[in-house]
Amino acid sequence: MSFLEFLAGRWTEILGLTLEHVVLVVISTVAGVLIAVPLGLAITRIPALGRPVLGFAGVIQTVPSLALFGLLIPLPFIGGIGSRTAIIALVLYALLPILRNTVTGVRQVDPAILDAANGMGMTDWQRLTLVEVPLALPSIFSGIRIATVVGVGLVTIAAAVGAGGLGSLIFRGLAMLDSRLLFAGAIPSAILALLADAGLAMLEARLVASRGAPTP
Amino acid sequence: MKGVAISFREVTKSFDQKIVLDRVSLEVSPGEVLVLLGRSGCGKTTLLRLVNRLVDADAGGVYVGGREVADWDPVELRRGIGYAIQGVGLLPNLSVGDNVSLVPRLLGWNAERRRERAAEMLRLVGLDPREHGGRRPDQLSGGQRQRVGVARALAADPQALLMDEPFGAVDPIGRRSLQEEFRSLSRELGKTVLFVTHDVSEAFRLADRIAVVADGGIRQVGTPGEIRDSPADALVRGLIEGAA
Incomplete structure (x- = not known):
């Protein structure tokens, strides 16, 4: 039986797992954005937060993903077997790139623009929303892009804690020494990562192009 | 709105224990263009700020x-004073017109009134609102951006203008015409203008009066003629002659 025939026989299962995979990535990245962007902006206002928060996110990033999934399992409420544990771990991994790019994006805003904004009489909130966030958007967006692509890869490992997704095919293939199963999980996952990267890159380009368009 | 008086009384300021301004007093009359002239690091920008x-x-x-000014809310104070700086500081994410009407927007003017005001201000500084108003700042030349900076500073009809080397980043020819236009514009509008520069010829071209700043103090205040004909000390003479 050829590999293509093998795929043809299992395409509904592969499609279902791909969908599960996408859902896990989307949920965890969106949650990551909702936590990391406001936190990153808070760091630009309260510099004392920077070291502990970025430090914490950095430490998490150094924990091997399989170990982090394993560590979360015994924890009450947040742990256990299943997608909830996986999502928590994935959100934690998404924090650092988004946080860091948010902070860097805001800090890179031209000082002359900030001086003009202050001199014109903007409140701190107006400066943030009218100047700093719009100008940091490309940087924030590339952080989200990194987090998403990394997330697609990490979700394959989340199958180890029973989260589902394409990783379950890979782990099954490993356990059964069946390279066809392994590829049936790995190839779609790789394609997903490339698609996510390209799609977000396109979105980013449109975002940048639309900046400066006259507002009514 | 016509200009108001600005006065400094015995002002002292230091940064990191280094004294930048040492008991400086200065009176700027309503409607006058007063240029603070001095080398970089002399304290003139601090005086302006x-x-x-x-x-x-x-x-x-x-x-x-x-x-x-200490009695004002800084935000409210700043909205009543025009501010233009060397880097211009136009927001790259907004159109030229929206940049010009930024302070009116902060003041809560409606969109219609803002648009009219932006067009009026762009015409005032020699730009065509229909041609330039919808563009992004990076689609303008350096000189045009400086004009937009001036238009923005004037948009909310401020009682005074603070300008910190606003024409600093333009080529000499463009700079000359900007200076001439600004001179007639400021006469016409009757605003009080405090203008910082290190360029002696710019100071002489624009000023009603010049205050020469050095080492955290004011060495001499006078009309361009007075400063040229009777410089107060060797430092003032050196500064003027160095440029001649």
Whole structure:
């Protein structure tokens, strides 16, 4: 039986797992954005937060993903077997790139623009929303892009804690020494990562192009 | 709105224990263009920034229209004073027109009134609102951006203008015509203007009066003619002749 025939026989299962995979990535990245962007902006206002928060996110990033999934399992409420544990771990991994790019994006805003904004009489909130966030958007967006692509890869490992997704095919293939199963999980996952990267890159380009368009 | 008086009384300011301004007093009359002339690091920019409270004095007082700036809410104070700087600081994410009407927007003007005002201000500085208003700042030349910076500073009809080397980044020819236009514009509008520069010929071209700043103090205040004909000391003479 050829590999293509093998795929043809299992395409509904592969499609279902791909969908599960996408859902896990989307949920965890969106949650990551909702936590990391406001936190990153808070760091630009309260510099004392920077070291502990970025430090914490950095430490998490150094924990091997399989170990982090394993560590979360015994924890009450947040742990256990299943997608909830996986999502928590994935959100934690998404924090650092988004946080860091948010902070860097805001800090890179031209000082002359900030001086003009202050001199014109903007409140701190107006400066943030009218100047700093719009100008940091490309940087924030590339952080989200990194987090998403990394997330697609990490979700394959989340199958180890029973989260589902394409990783379950890979782990099954490993356990059964069946390279066809392994590829049936790995190839779609790789394609997903490339698609996510390209799609977000396109979105980013449109975002940048639309900046400066006259507002009514 | 016509210009108001600005006065500095015994103002002292230091940064990191280094004294930048040492008991400086200066009176700027309503409607006058007063140029603060000096080398970089002499304290002239700090003097300017005291007026809209981008810097607060350690001692002494700064008064705008007779009221001490320390009594104002900084945000409210700044919206009533035009501000233009060397880097211009236009927002790259907004159109030229929206940049010009930014302070009116902060003041809560409606869109219609803002648009009219932006067009009026762009015409005032020699730009065509229909041609330039919808563009992004990076689609303009350096000189055009400086004009937009001036238009933006004037948009909310401020009682005074603070300008920190606003034509610093333009080529000499463009700079010359900007200076001439600004001179006639400021006469026409009757605003009080405090203008910082290190360029002696710019100072002589624009000023009603020049205050020569050096080492955290004012060495001489006078009309361009007075400064040229009777410089107060060797430093002032050196500064002027160095440029001649």
